[in-house]
Amino acid sequence: MKLNNVLFILLLPALLLAVAGMFPMQQLSTLPLQEAGLAIAPEEIFAADSARIIDGIVKVGGCSGAFISENGLILTNHHCAYSAIQNHSSAAGDLLTNGFTASKRSEELPAKSYTVRIMNQYQDVSDTILSVIESAMDYGERTKAIEQISKKLIAEAEAKHPDKRAEIGEMTQGKVYYLFLYTFLKDVRLVYAPPIGIGNFGGEIDNWEWPRHTGDFALMRAYTAPDGSNASYHPDNIPYTPKHVISVEPAGTQTGDFVFIAGYPGQTYRHRSASYFQYRQELLMPKTIQWYQWLIEKMDILSTDDPETEIRLASRKKSLANVEKKYRGQQLGMERLNLIQKKQTQEKINSEKLALEYQKSYKQILSDLGEIYANERKNYEHNFILNQILRQSNLLYFGYKAFETTIERGKTDLDRETEYMDRNWELTQKRWQQRHKDLIREMDQIVMSSLIKRAWRLPSDQKIAPLEKFRKKRNAEKKLQKNLEKMVNTTRLNDYSEFEKLLEMSPEALKQVKDPFLQIAISLYPLIQKNKEADKSLKGRTDELYGKLDEMNQMAQGGAYVPDANSTLRLTYGYIEGAEPRDGIKYEAFTTVTGLLEKNSAVPPFRLPDWLIDAIHNEAENKYIHPELRKVPVCMLYSLDTTGGNSGSAVLNRYGRLVGLNFDRALEATINDFHWSPKYSRSIGVDIRYILWILSLQDESLPLLQEILEKSMN
Ligand code: ASP
Numbered sequence: 001m002k003l004n005n006v007l008f009i010l011l012l013p014a015l016l017l018a019v020a021g022m023f024p025m026q027q028l029s030t031l032p033l034q035e036a037g038l039a040i041a042p043e044e045i046f047a048a049d050s051a052r053i054i055d056g057i058v059k060v061g062g063c064s065g066a067f068i069s070e071n072g073l074i075l076t077n078h079h080c081a082y083s084a085i086q087n088h089s090s091a092a093g094d095l096l097t098n099g100f101t102a103s104k105r106s107e108e109l110p111a112k113s114y115t116v117r118i119m120n121q122y123q124d125v126s127d128t129i130l131s132v133i134e135s136a137m138d139y140g141e142r143t144k145a146i147e148q149i150s151k152k153l154i155a156e157a158e159a160k161h162p163d164k165r166a167e168i169g170e171m172t173q174g175k176v177y178y179l180f181l182y183t184f185l186k187d188v189r190l191v192y193a194p195p196i197g198i199g200n201f202g203g204e205i206d207n208w209e210w211p212r213h214t215g216d217f218a219l220m221r222a223y224t225a226p227d228g229s230n231a232s233y234h235p236d237n238i239p240y241t242p243k244h245v246i247s248v249e250p251a252g253t254q255t256g257d258f259v260f261i262a263g264y265p266g267q268t269y270r271h272r273s274a275s276y277f278q279y280r281q282e283l284l285m286p287k288t289i290q291w292y293q294w295l296i297e298k299m300d301i302l303s304t305d306d307p308e309t310e311i312r313l314a315s316r317k318k319s320l321a322n323v324e325k326k327y328r329g330q331q332l333g334m335e336r337l338n339l340i341q342k343k344q345t346q347e348k349i350n351s352e353k354l355a356l357e358y359q360k361s362y363k364q365i366l367s368d369l370g371e372i373y374a375n376e377r378k379n380y381e382h383n384f385i386l387n388q389i390l391r392q393s394n395l396l397y398f399g400y401k402a403f404e405t406t407i408e409r410g411k412t413d414l415d416r417e418t419e420y421m422d423r424n425w426e427l428t429q430k431r432w433q434q435r436h437k438d439l440i441r442e443m444d445q446i447v448m449s450s451l452i453k454r455a456w457r458l459p460s461d462q463k464i465a466p467l468e469k470f471r472k473k474r475n476a477e478k479k480l481q482k483n484l485e486k487m488v489n490t491t492r493l494n495d496y497s498e499f500e501k502l503l504e505m506s507p508e509a510l511k512q513v514k515d516p517f518l519q520i521a522i523s524l525y526p527l528i529q530k531n532k533e534a535d536k537s538l539k540g541r542t543d544e545l546y547g548k549l550d551e552m553n554q555m556a557q558g559g560a561y562v563p564d565a566n567s568t569l570r571l572t573y574g575y576i577e578g579a580e581p582r583d584g585i586k587y588e589a590f591t592t593v594t595g596l597l598e599k600n601s602a603v604p605p606f607r608l609p610d611w612l613i614d615a616i617h618n619e620a621e622n623k624y625i626h627p628e629l630r631k632v633p634v635c636m637l638y639s640l641d642t643t644g645g646n647s648g649s650a651v652l653n654r655y656g657r658l659v660g661l662n663f664d665r666a667l668e669a670t671i672n673d674f675h676w677s678p679k680y681s682r683s684i685g686v687d688i689r690y691i692l693w694i695l696s697l698q699d700e701s702l703p704l705l706q707e708i709l710e711k712s713m714n
Pocket residue numbers: 322642643644645646647663664665
């Protein structure tokens with residue numbers, strides 16, 4: 001028997017320890033990490049007072065990443081760097097298709113709206129936050145009071161640490177709040193992106209699937225001012241020196257190995273009620289799937305034979321397609337696992353287990369939540385139209401933002417909506433510039449037309465008055481088309497400098513500007529504000545209900561409470577392992593370059609670069625070959641508990657060395673957001689050996705490979 005097989009068998013009992021949980025740092029000391037296989041002290045992962053692994057872990061944009069060199073080099077996913085790559089692409093210089101390598105620092109490209117955060121400290125501030133709630137407050141006032149005190153605590157923390165960024169994380173809905181302090185870097189640059197035939201190999205067909213062969217990785221670099229302080233992009237800035245660098249492990253990992261991830265998972269819903277699950281499964285997910293499919297189809301039509309439009313729509317389309325397929329996976333999962341019924345049964349069991357004095361209020365909470373989601377269903381279409389018309393029509397969005405800016409920037413800083421506060425204002429404008437660059441007027445016209453027609457069909461008590469104005473007595477639809485065509489051709493919002501001029505005006509002056517999109521936006525403003533108020537009130541109500549529900553579920557179920565993911569730093573651990581998710585299907589833990597050739601075709605998204613095909617055919621003995629599979633491994637599967645936001649997380653071995661890069665989940669594991677199971681919950685990463693091998697094959701990327709390996713030699 002080979003040594004590896006022996007090791008695997010020896011490790012088998014440990015496999016039983018794979019557990020659900022995206023654990024916040026404060027729970028680290030309670031976890032049996034060393035029993036599970038960790039070979040270093042848990043304090044080496046995180047300790048409040050000194051540089052640890054966590055200092056090498058970053059939140060970059062909405063994703064995670066890791067510092068892998070002393071010079072601020074960050075490894076993250078290709079799909080996380082996607083909008084930066086797209087932003088520097090044009091039909092004539094298509095970096096998305098061809099890839100990009102900065103052969104020297106001065107060639108690195110500013111990733112304008114990206115920021116990097118490194119978590120330094122956290123503190124429980126629940127008492128201070130909850131102390132502002134008074135019994136006479138209604139639910140909306142309660143939410144606003146919490147928002148106000150949160151802003152105040154953030155302002156105080158940032159005044160004390162001017163170079164840092166503070167954020168409040170709601171760890172348990174309505175009950176537990178933490179203040180996080182981050183090192184915050186605003187100059188982030190794109191260093192390397194593989195060609196799309198590697199970085200997004202398999203595209204949407206393979207997305208959320210196993211077996212997988214996507215080289216979903218990219219390199220970025222964080223910079224500071226020459227004196228080391230946080231600064232916006234400037235050519236004189238210098239690379240950031242991380243307090244901790246994550247070493248990569250060129251030998252990779254094996255089936256059965258213990259692995260862990262520290263990263264920034266976005267949002268899970270495991271503590272929500274059965275009525276919420278039902279609302280999502282029966283309404284929110286199918287409606288979103290249908291709408292996103294329709295939008296994607298329209299984008300495809302507009303992009304046909306128009307490479308410039310295709311590039312400008314690329315990022316937006318990719319994120320719609322990503323969510324659309326994830327929701328399909330989640331729907332299947334909910335049905336297959338009978339999740340709603342399971343949750344209802346659990347609620348019934350909990351109710352019976354509770355002491356008599358709690359049973360009545362437990363039932364009342366569940367029934368109140370049921371009523372809330374029934375109400376959400378009733379207003380779904382109305383709210384959906386208002387929400388999507390602003391999100392999907394960029395012209396309307398910019399009209400709205402212009403008006404909202406003049407109102408919000410006129411308030412005192414702590415009273416503003418967060419994106420208009422001084423601390424966020426520069427970033428907000430960068431995000432707008434980025435978004436405006438991708439504006440496609442025809443898409444706006446298509447979206448507006450569809451949503452306005454949907455609005456006409458709303459019941460009479462839910463009509464959206466500003467959209468009713470388009471409804472003519474005769475030939476309404478035809479006239480709408482004409483009207484919209486004229487509007488998209490006459491609006492000045494198509495020009496970013498015109499939009500910027502509006503930001504300097506007063507709300508009253510804006511009302512006089514003759515721009516069709518600006519005027520519709522202004523007429524929608526009170527309705528959207530009303531909806532925001534309603535959302536705040538709803539949040540206050542659900543905060544209270546979920547706060548109590550969680551407490552009683554805890555009483556009934558016992559065990560440790562692991563809060564739902566909320567974009568704050570979490571740790572998850574498990575093993576490199578395949579799965580048998582369905583009858584007759586067995587997933588191996590690794591794929592190899594052999595699968596790349598099997599899937600390769602002349603047609604994207606399965607078209608490999610020629611140089612890679614040659615390299616695979618001529619693959620000689622090299623140090624990245626998997627010792628048993630005798631090939632370079634491409635992707636790997638492991639029983640870690642991850643969700644969106646964990647994209648780009650470093651997969652670390654028992655010594656804290658990087659063996660892979662998380663980027664996805666198998667379709668069955670999309671259900672993780674609601675329920676985790678050791679049987680089918682598997683996450684997918686790119687094997688570090690594939691990343692290093694790809695870098696070693698291109699002359700231009702050899703200096704980067706050397707920069708990465710320098711640290712791992714130590
Ligand atoms: N690929 C995923 C995403 O884009 C990551 C995950 O959710 O597991 O959100």
